[in-house]
Amino acid sequence: MRNTLLLFVALTSVTMAVAQDHGGHQPTRSGTLPTMPSDLPRWISSPGADHLFYKAAPYNWAIERIPPFAQDMYGTGVGHAMAYEALVTGRKAQLETKVFETIDRVLQKPPRIPVDEAALSPTFVRKYGYLEKVFDWAHILHFQTIDVLTHPGWSDAQKEAEIERLWSFYSAQPYAITGLPMNMEYLDSFPFSGRFRSNYPKVNGLFWGYHWLQTVNYDMLFRVPVQDQAAQYSVLGSQYRTTELYRMRDFMPMTAEMSPRFSKRFPMIANAFDNLHMLHDNVNDILAAEELTEKQRQEQVKIAIYRVLSSTHKGHEPGSGEDVPGSLHDHRHPTSTPGMGFMKGMEDDVMYMSGMGWMDMSVCAHCSIPLPDGPMWGATVTADGWTMLVRCLMCARDMAAETPGRAIIRAATEDPSRILVLISDEEGILTSNIPGVVFLEEFGEHPECSAWSRAFTSKSAFDQFVRENPDLAQSKPLSLDAWAQINRGTPDTYRKIDRPNPYRPEPTTGGSR
Amino acid sequence: MKLWNQFSKSLALVAVIGAMGMTSIASAHEADCPYCKLKLVQNTKELDNEVVVKVGNKRIEYRCLYCVIKDQKRYKGDLVVYSPSEKVGAPVILKRTGGKWSAPEGAVFLNTFKKHKDCAALSRAFTNKAAFDSYIKKNPSEGAKALTLDQFLAEVAKN
Numbered sequence A: 001m002r003n004t005l006l007l008f009v010a011l012t013s014v015t016m017a018v019a020q021d022h023g024g025h026q027p028t029r030s031g032t033l034p035t036m037p038s039d040l041p042r043w044i045s046s047p048g049a050d051h052l053f054y055k056a057a058p059y060n061w062a063i064e065r066i067p068p069f070a071q072d073m074y075g076t077g078v079g080h081a082m083a084y085e086a087l088v089t090g091r092k093a094q095l096e097t098k099v100f101e102t103i104d105r106v107l108q109k110p111p112r113i114p115v116d117e118a119a120l121s122p123t124f125v126r127k128y129g130y131l132e133k134v135f136d137w138a139h140i141l142h143f144q145t146i147d148v149l150t151h152p153g154w155s156d157a158q159k160e161a162e163i164e165r166l167w168s169f170y171s172a173q174p175y176a177i178t179g180l181p182m183n184m185e186y187l188d189s190f191p192f193s194g195r196f197r198s199n200y201p202k203v204n205g206l207f208w209g210y211h212w213l214q215t216v217n218y219d220m221l222f223r224v225p226v227q228d229q230a231a232q233y234s235v236l237g238s239q240y241r242t243t244e245l246y247r248m249r250d251f252m253p254m255t256a257e258m259s260p261r262f263s264k265r266f267p268m269i270a271n272a273f274d275n276l277h278m279l280h281d282n283v284n285d286i287l288a289a290e291e292l293t294e295k296q297r298q299e300q301v302k303i304a305i306y307r308v309l310s311s312t313h314k315g316h317e318p319g320s321g322e323d324v325p326g327s328l329h330d331h332r333h334p335t336s337t338p339g340m341g342f343m344k345g346m347e348d349d350v351m352y353m354s355g356m357g358w359m360d361m362s363v364c365a366h367c368s369i370p371l372p373d374g375p376m377w378g379a380t381v382t383a384d385g386w387t388m389l390v391r392c393l394m395c396a397r398d399m400a401a402e403t404p405g406r407a408i409i410r411a412a413t414e415d416p417s418r419i420l421v422l423i424s425d426e427e428g429i430l431t432s433n434i435p436g437v438v439f440l441e442e443f444g445e446h447p448e449c450s451a452w453s454r455a456f457t458s459k460s461a462f463d464q465f466v467r468e469n470p471d472l473a474q475s476k477p478l479s480l481d482a483w484a485q486i487n488r489g490t491p492d493t494y495r496k497i498d499r500p501n502p503y504r505p506e507p508t509t510g511g512s513r
Numbered sequence B: 001m002k003l004w005n006q007f008s009k010s011l012a013l014v015a016v017i018g019a020m021g022m023t024s025i026a027s028a029h030e031a032d033c034p035y036c037k038l039k040l041v042q043n044t045k046e047l048d049n050e051v052v053v054k055v056g057n058k059r060i061e062y063r064c065l066y067c068v069i070k071d072q073k074r075y076k077g078d079l080v081v082y083s084p085s086e087k088v089g090a091p092v093i094l095k096r097t098g099g100k101w102s103a104p105e106g107a108v109f110l111n112t113f114k115k116h117k118d119c120a121a122l123s124r125a126f127t128n129k130a131a132f133d134s135y136i137k138k139n140p141s142e143g144a145k146a147l148t149l150d151q152f153l154a155e156v157a158k159n
Helices: A002-013 A067-088 A092-108 A122-150 A156-171 A195-199 A201-221 A230-242 A260-265 A267-288 A294-308 A393-401 A446-452 A459-468 A480-484 B002-019 B065-074 B116-122 B129-138 B149-158
Strands: A350-353 A357-360 A379-383 A386-390 A407-411 A420-424 A430-432 A438-441 A453-456 B051-055 B058-062 B079-083 B092-097 B100-102 B108-111 B123-126
Touching: A067 A092, A067 A122, A067 A201, A067 A230, A067 A267, A092 A201, A122 A156, A122 A201, A122 A267, A122 A294, A156 A267, A195 A201, A195 A267, A201 A230, A201 A260, A201 A267, A201 A379, A230 A407, A230 A420, A260 A267, A260 A386, A267 A294, A379 A393, A386 A393, A393 A407, A393 A420, A393 A438, A393 A453, A393 A480, A430 A480, A438 A459, A438 A480, A446 A453, A453 A459, B051 B065, B058 B065, B065 B079, B065 B108, B065 B116, B065 B123, B065 B149, B092 B123, B100 B149, B108 B129, B108 B149, B116 B123, B123 B129
Parallel strands: none
Antiparallel strands: A350 A357, A379 A386, A379 A407, A407 A420, A420 A430, A438 A453, B051 B058, B051 B079, B079 B092, B092 B100, B108 B123
């Protein structure tokens, strides 16, 4: 009797939070477990396999056109499967040693064909098969969108239309993850949140490392001619294997951080990938939480799935949720970035990015002037693990030049179907995908830099532009070599946002020599 | 008209930035030293701190001279290093040409830091011994000794 009473007191003292929280609270790390929603989809409790497969299409497996990239992507299927199997078979103690070494070995020498995750994690799949349905379906979307972008022979317009169709195909199934932006701080605010990355930082580093790969690749491919895609992977693949897999991040890489151009075009897909990756983090944390019983784990995994399912958010709109901040239906996004949910400490477009510090995503990362509108979208710089939007080629060149390591610059030319891809080596020597590229750089005021710093696919295109812009009549075309040697340093318009890291407020003092 | 709109937007942005309590003009992006991974130390009115390596078309900032020497293997080409000295705006310019380092005549070096948080202050170049002595008088450091370039390179190589 006494034991029963104690149990009753213990149970009633645990105040349960409800998964569909419309209370409008600001998220903090809650001490209470979310409870099962009343409208949990029935398929989550069904033992059926319900295996779904690729949309039949001519582009399937086009990823194989870039073999090292394809293999690295196949390797990503291994990590979580091995870690999940270890977590559910009582091998937590080996995660940071044996399991880490095994996953790392596979990622460094990835498989040549896709891996059946169920074969690597049979125990996990027996227990959490419903979760695999969600993961598998989203991973297929990952691969098929990549296949479309790497498929030769289609125009950018055809590819983008097909990606829209793929999104509809994906969204039509019950296992689809929502394409709405979700509040990441809320999704990381449960009693178990952060447990996995605290207890198993090395393995978590591998996970976030390949989430980096899964998100950074889209701007490598998006509107980039297929013949110019593979060369970029020599930079990104090396960065992935040598640095990103072992980087200690503050938060998981976000798709719009790593592929801002793709995310602007397909915000719903960027959001779905971020929500998927956050579901992975939630599941990691639930499985790592020692205090949870097996029943509680099963429940919390189901609730975590429910939170990100498309069906849960039916009728909600991107940008809504101001009245319920930090809750399940907080679908606000930065004004300039519809493909990203709200992050910790974010104020509209200002957010903290690992490796960059506080950034305003609506302005050029180099000169802090608002990004131009329209099809001449400026450029992006990918270096040292980040990708940043900049206003003009001058900003791109100078930003790449002040960043250690190899870099990729992607920039608009006068021809919307020909993106300039410049690859910088360790010493800033650039190679171009357009052999006859010509540059305009008639240095003037920074707020106008996107008008006087441009690239052209040929001298004749340059001449035509100059003819149409009499202010530039005296401008001389610059070759790649001549242009690459110019360096105008950090613009005086640049503003650094100086605030503490919201994830890790304590500054590091560094190690010894 | 479009340019004017953009310019107006920029002015508005500067006003917003000011209102948000952000810092004034900064000389470099938020960046960490490529070698020790700590934040770069910005120049002040009294003392330069930014060590700049020019290699090919790159201009990379480091936190201190020690970090540059430790990280030099990543670069194959010739290097020019602008190392802050005792005088603002007058760096000691070191060169690595064909793999061989050189420094201006009379330049001496300090290298006494124990933790990298102190490296910017305690791994530095000076135009001459008198400047070194004056710096150490203001910033005492145990075991401080004016090193020649060769001695400095050997010291860094030992660690």
